[in-house]
Amino acid sequence: MFTIECPWCGNRDQSEFTCHGEAHIARPLNTESMTDEQWGDYVFFRKNTKGIHYERWVHAFGCRRWFNAVRNTVTDRISSTYKPGEKPPAN
Amino acid sequence: MAELHKAVPTFTPLRQKKIALAGGELRELPQTLxxxxxxxxxxxxxxxxxxxxxxxxxxxxxxxxxxxxxxxxxxxxxxxxxxxxxxxxxxxxxxxxxxxxxxxxxxxxxxxxxxxxxxxxxSDYYTVLELGSKHSMDILARSCPLDLESCFAKQGCCAQTRLGNAAVLLDSDSPDLWRIQVRWSYAQYLWQLLERSASSV
The missing domain is CATH 3.30.70.1520 (Heterotetrameric sarcosine oxidase)
Structure with a gap:
């Protein structure tokens, strides 16, 4: 069984969770002066990393909270999870 | 501020249905606040x-x-x-x-x-089913990814998890008696799921 550690509920089955893509994408501050290309980059373009990837997940069938996970996209191993607002681990 | 009157409905989605199943019974509890x-x-x-x-x-x-x-x-x-x-x-x-x-x-x-x-x-968003059977754990385990035994090892535990495709809130008095809170619109689905699970334990 593939389990994921929810920062609040602990280890739960992966089928209780949903993934919502790359984490730590900061909304730009200079929105009024941005070009279409810069907007396109912000809204649509993602890193598509091979290896360590920082992602946003939701414990959809549990406490329904968002959190972040560090997942290796090659092995699918989730090395750690942490709450929103916390500093991402260095790995 | 306008006062929104929200009365607790007097009925439940399954009208407090009750059936006998493997080693016990399944019923919908009366309305609660x-x-x-x-x-x-x-x-x-x-x-x-x-x-x-x-x-x-x-x-x-x-x-x-x-x-x-x-x-x-x-x-x-x-x-x-x-x-x-x-x-x-x-x-x-x-x-x-x-x-x-x-x-x-x-x-x-x-x-x-x-x-x-x-x-x-x-009150009108959820309903509560009660499963009381000596096979309760087996019936739930058919469609629940959670390890019920370790999760409910202590008194005073509850868990939000899934039974089939329904998001539920589980709590229990004993390994045989479980209350399953589910969204109103999923009540019929969950009822059928439990009935089917019970038929094969």
């Missing part, structure tokens, strides 16, 4: 106000459970941990008449005065 409560768990004033409103309503001095997946269970009402800043207050069915006044959405919201707290009546 359910309040969703959101606030800051680190705020002592919030915790105190919540305890006060429950004591004053006669629901007993139930503390707000701060540990994940735990429930403060009293004889007339229970408070479930739903998230780090969210709880669910659910009365027992036989205490509904008495508590629906003092624990109405507006009465509880008033008790928190100027605090940054959300109180929402969700």
């Amino acid at each position: 359910k309040l969703s409560l959101r606030g800051d768990a680190a705020d002592q004033a919030f915790l105190q106000a919540a305890a006060d409103v429950l004591t004053k309503a006669g629901a007993g001095g139930l503390p707000i459970p701060l540990a994940a997946n735990t429930v403060s269970a009293g004889s007339r009402a229970s408070i479930f941990w739903m998230g780090p800043d969210e709880w669910l207050l659910r009365t027992e069915a036989d205490a509904l008449d008495e508590l629906s006044g003092p624990l109405s959405e507006s009465a509880v919201a008033t008790a928190f005065e100027e605090q940054h707290v959300a109180v929402v009546d969700v």
Whole structure:
């Protein structure tokens, strides 16, 4: 069984969770002066990393909270999870 | 502010259906009052106000459970941990008449005065099924990814998880007796799922 550690509920089955893509994408501050290309980059373009990837997940069938996970996209191993607002681990 | 009148419905989605199944029975419990409560768990004033409103309503001095997946269970009402800043207050069915006044959405919201707290009546959003059978654990395990045995090893545990495709809130008195809270619109689905699971244990 593939389990994921929810920062609040602990280890739960992966089928209780949903993934919502790359984490730590900061909304730009200079929105009024941005070009279409810069907007396109912000809204649509993602890193598509091979290896360590920082992602946003939701414990959809549990406490329904968002959190972040560090997942290796090659092995699918989730090395750690942490709450929103916390500093991402260095790995 | 306009007062929104939200009466607790007198009926339940499955009309308190009851059937015998493998080694026991499955039934839908009568309507109860359910309040969703959101606030800051680190705020002592919030915790105190919540305890006060429950004591004053006669629901007993139930503390707000701060540990994940735990429930403060009293004889007339229970408070479930739903998230780090969210709880669910659910009365027992036989205490509904008495508590629906003092624990109405507006009465509880008033008790928190100027605090940054959300109180929402969700009585008509959920219903509760009760599964009482010597095979209860097996029946639930057919469609539940959670390890019920270790998760409910201690008293006072509850868990939000899934049964099939339904998001549920589980709590139990003993390994044989389980209450399953489910969204109103999923009640029929869950009923059929449990019936089918029970037919093969």
